[in-house]
Amino acid sequence: RVWVRVMDVHLCRFTTWTPATITAMATSPSGKYVAVGRTDGSIELWNTNRWFMERSIPGSALRNIHTLTWARGGQNGSDRLFSSGLQGTIYEWDLNELRPLREVQVLADAVWNLSVNPDNTVLAAACHDGLCRLFDISSPDRIDFMSDLLRGESVAPALCVSWHVSGTMVAVGMGSGVLKVHAYPAGTILKSIHCGQKAPIWCVRFLSDRTVVIGNSAGFVQFYNSTHGTLIAQFKEHAADIRAMAVNHSEDMVFAAGLDPKVGLFSRQNSQKEWKYIYHQRRHTHDVYALDICGNYVLSGGLDTTMICCEVDLFASVATQGHSGGRTHFYPLYAYPHTRSLIAVASEAQLILSYAQNAIFIHKLGDVEAKSPATPLLALRMHRPEHLACVAISNDGRYVACSTMDELKLFSLQYNSPDVTVTPVDLPDVIPSAHRLAFSPDASKLVIASPTSHIIVLDLATMATNVFSQHVTEAKDTDEAGGPAPKRVKSAQRAREPGPIISLDISHDGQWLASGDVHNNIHIFHLDSLQHHASLPVLEQQHCTLAFDPLGTFLAVATTTNHLYVYDVEKCRLNDWSKANSHQPPQQLLKMRDRVRGITFHPTEPRKVIMWATNNLYVINTSLEQAQKTPPHTQTHQPQHQQKRPTEKTSSPHYGLMKINDGFKGVLHYSLLSPSAAVLVQRPPEDYTAGFEAPVYIKKFKS
Secondary structure, three states: OOOOOOOEEEEEOOOOOOOOOEEEEEEOOOOOEEEEEEOOOOEEEEEOOOOEEEEEEOOEOOEOOOEEEEEOOOHHHOOEEEEEOOOOEEEEEEOOOOEEEEEEEOOOOOEEEEEEOOOOOEEEEEEOOOOEEEEEOOOOOOOEEEEEEOOOOOOOOEEEEEEOOOOOEEEEEEOOOEEEEEEOOOOOEEEEEEOOOOOOEEEEEEOOOOEEEEEEOOOOEEEEEOOOOEEEEEEOOOOOOEEEEEEOOOOOEEEEEEOOOOEEEEEOOOOOOOOEEEEEEOOOOOOEEEEEEEOOEEEEEEOOOOEEEEEHHHHHHHHHHOOOOOOOOEEEEOOOOOOOOOEEEEOOOOEEEEEEOOEEEEEEOOOOOOOOOOEEEEEEEOOOOEOOOEEEEOOOOOEEEEEOOOOEEEEEEEEEOOEEEEEEEOOOOOOOOOOEEEEOOOOOEEEEEOOOOOEEEEEOOOOOEEEEOOOOOOOOOOOOOOOOOOOOOOHHHOOOOOOOEEEEEEOOOOOEEEEEEOOOOEEEEEOOOOEEEEEOOOOOOOEEEEEEOOOOOEEEEEEOOOOEEEEEOOOOEEOHHHHHHOOOOOHHHHOOOOOEEEEEEOOOOOOEEEEEEOOOEEEEEOOHHHHHHOOOOOOOOOOOOOOOOOOEEOOOOOOOEEEEEOOOOOEEEEEEEEOOEEEEEEOOHHHHHOOOOOOOOOOOOOO
């Protein structure tokens, strides 16, 4: 059975979205999250359970991220995230509302590095004016300046800082190549070590045995005895500046990386104290600016914008044995957002909207048969420093809504070919900014998911609002799901703090609204009566996207484990196909590292679900009878523009998995406009890295 014999595909690669350089990474004390900071001021929170980008804080033209650090002791026992950069301001972030919680001016040109003491009560900031400033963070709702560590005679900038595990000493690396060891709380200098070459010290780590490890701009990794100030060992394995360093929990492995772009491993055996250079890997194409250890993984990132995740034990086994035992010991984590879309399509008006930073672009789709390209209609730039968090366009193209972390804007569009008239629409003062936006199919309503996790339904004719607070109040557990349903979390185990809403969809007939948050609370609302309809059982796996079928009778929910659950909307329980199959998906899906980022349906065959990810399209027949008839080999659905045929993988026909097409790269959006037309928007990594300067390391071949 061929699910589509003829398909016109609008293959779009005109979007200008480009992820920014990774400059900082930090693992939370609980180990649940890795925070990734970028030069555009954005911060990503990656859930380490399935390496899923759970939350994303938009950037700003007034803010950059140069350093990140975590501390325990936040409100309700949560972890606290701090950042700073070249603007000289320390920010603490609200990880639920995804905006700054508080900020402190450091009165310095730049803050190069932050470090929290072992007691999570003091934050040390290495500043450009040469001072290392200490801030009291013992209170969960304050950041108070305490004192400066003595600067001594040096006027060079302080570039890095690290605490000893005892909390009584602080190591500070200077731009003059001097390493200073301070006593805390006295602030006096215990030892001042001139590390040679007067090369700036970009990274420092203070080990529990009082060994201090530094990396400098001359490419040296040096180990010093902080008590006597003597050099224990030094290595010149890097061809340029060392900009990042990480130490494993047992402190017998040190990873260093920099501008040449390789990650080097230095190690010592338990019975030996001598440090040795072991091995290096080149998994990045350009400069590496950030390293971190998360459990058994070493993470690296830099100018090529991709985070590389590598298993530490396999890294070491490759070094000692020359192989990884057949296992893939590293994999890239691309910057494509997992829970928010960078593309919106107005199928009725044949328009496609894309956005990047604070600019919105609208194109008119061309004619596939005539091979005419998409026509640019509008470039709308927001005169605000804050970058856009979300954007939506109505199905008829009459309205465009966009929001930063501070305010929401609504525009009315009139198309007078070839011009487009843009008119701002005044909104009520009570309308907040948004994490997610969606228009009803008839463009009569705008649905807003606010930073406080409220769902607001705005009537565009009367500007009347209805507010739903189900994501804020603790939802009651329900036993409404039938059959061998997905595992549910009891109400006592539900998160008491509201979490950001990451998924939002409206049925094609405009009757139903579904929303889901990071705590896996999924709610269904009836838009005609403006009433809360039901709360779905909490899935054991983190959900990442959801969508209604074309008839509005079923709701499909995909998880980070690539499970697919299909609910009957009226009955609020799993449908027959999902009862029989959802708990046992094919191994091809479970083994895919690619996370599902969107769901769409075939317009005339609504039981056929297409889940799309960054590099894959999954076609699943959720009609129980048809799924059992599906043959093991079907025609591959792919754009005619693809030069290489995607590899074909089949699975058990009882699940209804018809095809996994893995010949796509950098998919930003996929949807069906009609039974015979689809939109595929791509932004492969090679498109946005093509303009990068050549790296320091250039491989040379013998003639």
